[in-house]
Amino acid sequence: MAQSVHFCLMVAIGLLMATSSSAINSTYFMYHNYTSMTALLLDLNQKYSHLTNLYSIGKSVDGRDLNVLAISANPDRHVPGQPEFKYVGNMHGNEVIGRELLLYLSVHLLESYGTDNEITWLLDNTRIHILPSMNPDGFEMSYEGNCTGVLGRYNRNGVDLNRNFPDQYIPVKNLSHPLQPETIAVMQWIQSLPFVLSANLHGGTVVTVYPYDNLPSNYTDRTTYNRCPDDELYRTISKIYSYAHPTMHIGMPNCTVNDTEYFKDGIINGAAWYAIQGSMQDYNYLQSNCFETTIEVSCCKYPTSDQLPQFWQRNQKSLIQYIKAVHMGVKGFVLDSQGKPISNATITVRGNSHTVISAKDGDYWRLLVQGKHTIDVTASGYVKTTQLIELSSNSEVTVVNFTLQAVTATQATVPVTASTGQGFTIQSNLYLIALLLTSLVGFIF
Template sequence: LDFGHHNYKGMRKLMKKVNEACPNITRVYSIGKSYLGLKMYVMEISDNPGQHEVGEPEFRYVAGMHGNEVLGRELLLNLMEYLCHEYKQGNPRVRRLVTETRIHLLPSMNPDGYETAYKLGSELSGWALGRWTYEGFDLNHNFADLNTALWDAEDNEMVPHQFPNHYIPIPESYTYPNATVAPETRAVISWMQRYPFMLSANLHGGELVVTYPFDMTRTYWKAQELTPTADDAVFRWLATVYAASNLAMVDDDRRLCHYDDFMRSGNIINGANWHTVPGSMNDFSYLHTNCFEITVELSCDKFPHESELPQEWENNKESLLLYMEQTRRGIKGVVRDKDTEEGIADAIISVDGINHDIRTAFDGDYWRLLNPGEYEVTAAAEGYHPVTRSCRVSYEDNPTICDFRLTKTPKQRLCSWWKAAWMRLFLESSLAGSHPAAAAALPLPRQLAVTLAYSF
C-alpha cells in the first residue's frame, strides 16, 4: 500500500492507478467541484461499476469534511488499494464484499481546506488551519437543520400522519442560489439524493471515539444533551462495531486524547451528548434519506506523521471492513405491483414500534437496518392497499428477505386499465382520425375505450 500524504494531484494519480489495476470492479467519478474548482472524486468499487443492481445495498465512506483532519483521506486511499489487490488475489471476504455491495469512497469532501493544511504539513498545520472551506464554512454545520422541524411537529402530535418521520423536505430558503450553503455541501446533498445509500460513516480526526445521531440537542440552548433517534439501538450497535474492532480504541493502555474518557462507555457516544452540532451531515442523512450514518474520530492527532500511517491502517483495517459488512444486517426486499410484477418506487416501509420509516428505491428495492428480533413490517404506496407481514431478523450474516406484492385500489386499477387501453388503441384511433368523434367508425366497445381514453 502507498503510505504517505497525498495532495490533490497525488490523490488523483493514486485513484487512477487503482482504476487501471482493477478496471472491472472500479469506476472513478466526480460529484461536483469545490469553491476553488477542485473536483470531488469518488471511487466506486463493485462487480458491476456504474450501475445499481436490484437488491444490492449501496454504501459510502466520506473523509476530509474538515480539511486538516487527514487520516480518513489516507485510510480511504489505502482501502481502495487493498480491495483492488485482495479481490485480484481471490480473498473470499473481499470478493463477497465487492460482489454483494456497491461501495462509494469519497476521500476528500473539502479539497480546498486540505491543500491549505498540506502546505504546512503535520508539524506546522495546527489545530484549525484548513478545517474550514476556502469560503470559511464548517461543512459539518452546513447541512439543512431538519431536526427542529421534526421535533416541532412531534410536539404538536403531527407525526407521522400530518408531517413525515423520514424524507423530511429541505426548506425552500436553503435551496436559494444566495443561501449560505457551500458548493461542497450542495454536491454531497445531490450525491445523497442520486444514489440509494443505506449505510455510511463520516471519518474525522482529533479524538478517538465513534459518535452516532442525533448530533443536535433537542433542547436548543443546551450544549450537551442525550438526544437519541428512533433507531437508537441500531445506531449504538453500528458505533460499537467500529469501536470494538479498532485496535487503537480497544487499547486499555492508551492515553486520553484530551479530557474525555470515552473508554468508560465503550468508545462510543451519542453525538448531542458530547457537544451539539446543528446542521450535521449525520442528522441530515438520517432525516432526508434512507441512509444511517455515524462519525468516526480516528486519532488524537489530526495530521499524523507519515511514519504513523502504516500502524493507523492496521488499527482501522478490520473496522473499515466489518462496518461495511453491516449492510447485511436487518431486512431487505422488493416491493412490487401484484399484477405487473414491476417494482414500486417510493413505497413506504414502516416497522411497528419504530417511528422512522424508509422508502423504496427506483426499482422498488429497499434495505432496512434492524437488530435481531421479530418485526411487523408494512409496505404502503399511493394507489395500493398496504400489506403487513412478520419479518424475523436473525444473527446470521445475511439480511432477511422480506418482499411485498401490493394490489392496486379499485380507482388505481381503473386508471391503469384505461391507461393501458389508451396505449393499445392510440395507433388505431390515430388512423381513425385525430379527434374522438372520428372513433365512431370503430366497433362500439372500442369507441367507448377511445373516447374515454381521450378524456383522461
C-alpha cells in the same frame, strides 16, 4: 495504575492482532495532496477498470473535483437488490487520517478481490463509494504535525462543512452560512443513489459517534443524549466498528488534549458528547434512506507520515466489518400483482417513526437489529400490506419481498406520492431544490 496497565496491554494485543492481517505495499504510506490523490485514483481506475468507476460529484470552492471511486463487481450501475455504501473522508481539511485510510482501503479492496473470500463476496454483493476528500481546499491549507490547530479545517470560504447541513431544528435559512458548493454536491449525491449505510471519517479523538448530533435550542445543557428512532440500531452498528478496532472499544483514547476522556464501548451519541447543528450524519438520517455515523480515528488531526502504517493496521478490520453491516436487517422488493416493481413505496417498522422508501427497481433495504418486527408497506394506489418478521442475527440480512394489490374503486386509497428516478419522493426532491435555491439567493426565504 492497574487500569493504565490494562489499557497498555490491550493496545499491545490489539496492535499485534492488527499487524497479522494482510498489508498493502508500503509505498502507499505517504500523504497524498490533491494532485497525487487524483493520480492514485486514476491509476486504480485504469488498473482495475472492471472493478471501479471514477466520477466527480461536483467541485470545491477553488474548483477541485470531489472525486468518488466506486468499487464493485458492477461498478458502473446500481444492481437491483444490492445495497449502496459510502465512506466520506477529510470533511475537515486538517483531519487527514480518514483521507489516507480511504485511499489505502481502496487499494486493499482491489488488490484482494479474487484472492480474499470475504472481500470478493463483499464486492460481488455491494457497491462501495469512496469519497476520500470532501474538503480538498482545506487539506491544501493544512500542514503535517499540526495536531490540535484549525488551519485547513474549514473550506476556502471559511465554513465548517459539518455545520452546513439543515437538520430538524435548523432550516437552511437559519444556517450560519449559505450552503457551500461541497455541501450541495454531497446533498445531491445522497439523493441520487439509494445509499443504505455510510460513515464520515474525522480526527481529534478515537470514537464512533451516532445521531442525533443536535438538540432543540431551548436545551440549556448542550451535552444531553438525543435519541433518534433507531438508537438501538445505531449503537449496534457503531460497536461493529469500535469492537473491530484494537483500542477504540476500550473507550479511553488518551489524547493529550483530554487524557481523561471516556466513551463506553468506544461510542457516543453526538448530542450527549456536545451538540452541534448542521451535521452531515443527521442530514443523511433525516433526508434519505441512509444511516450514517461519524468516526473519529486519531487523536492528532495531522500526525507525521511515519505513523500512517499504524493507523491502517488499527482501522483496516473495522473499515471492512463496518461495510459488511450494510448486509443486516431486512431487504427485498416491493412488487405489484404482476411482479412489476413499485418505486416510492414506504416501508415502516411498527413503533418506529423513521421510514425508508423503495428505489426505482422496487428494491428496499431496512437496517434492523435482531428480534421481531412488524413491517407495513404502503404505496400510492395500492392496499397496505403488513408482515411480521423475525431476525435471528445482526450479521446477516433476511430477504422479504412484498406484493401489493391495487386498490379498487370501493377501497380507501393511500395518500398520493409521486415518484422520481431513484425512488425518492417528489416532495423530498422539491425540498432539496428549495434548499439549493434558498442558499443561492442568499437566504431570501
